[in-house]
Every structure is written in structure tokens, then in C-alpha cells.
Amino acid sequence: MQKSDSLSVITLRTDSTFDRWNLPYPTYRFCTGDLNGDGQPEAMVGVVKTTRFYPEPARRLFIFKNVRGRIRPLWMGSKLGGILQDFRYVEGRVRSLETDKSGRYYVAEYSLRTFGLSFDRFLVQAASRDDAMDAFLKE
Secondary structure, three states: OEEEOOEEEEEEEOOOOEEEEEEOOOEEEEEEEOOOOOOOOEEEEEEEEOOOOOOOOEEEEEEEEEEOOEEEEEEEOOOOOOEEEEEEEEOOEEEEEEEOOOOOEEEEEEEEOOOOEEEEEEEEEEEOHHHHHHHHHOO
16 A cells, blocks of 8 residues: 555555554555465565665565564565566566666566575566567566
């Protein structure tokens, strides 16, 4: 749920519990899917924020899990391989649309590991925006 331009809240309601996690950053994407194969969906949230090592506001990816009725972060990433433009959940993976400093587009897939995301493969590299979008949106 987005409360304002700069505050979103993740809420988790079960039959017996209610939990919430405030996100005091602008959000640009929210999706769910089973990233770790345990049969329960994780929440993937795109936020715009700075980090200690990257002081410019940029798109980041946070992943949250339901742990016994409570929202718990699995990964609050500061960076993927390139400059993150967007992401989505596809068949147990995070598919990212990224650019490099030259403006070339990349589409990559990542799997959730013990800590954070691990690069699996590129679908396209150094492509045009149109070619990258085709690969990014492909099922």
C-alpha cells in the first residue's frame, strides 16, 4: 500500500496475525513469487534510495519473507550487476532490466541464494531498448 510519494507500507494479514513494514522511500515496483522454492511467496519491492556506497538515489530491490506471521527482510540490495531500471518475477527468478553507463541495455536473471541474489545468465547484452524490452517481457 502506498501512503504518499515517499512512504509505502507492506502489510501481511493472516487468519491470526497482522504485521507491517514501513518503507520510507518512493516505490516503483511490487511483485510476489516463490524465489526460494519453499512454496511460499516472497515480496519483491523496488525502491528509490541512496546507500552508503552509492550516494546517488537509484532504483534498488528489496526482498521480504513471511516468517511465522512477521515480515522479515531477506535481502535489501544496494546494486545488481548494472544500473537497475526494472525487475519482475519469472519462473522462480528475478528478471532485471539494466543499463550500463553508456546507455546500453541488458536483461539478466538472478536466483535467491543463502544471502541475496546470484547472477544466473544474461538474456540479452548491450542491446537496444526495444530488443531488451522484448526479452524482459517474454514469458
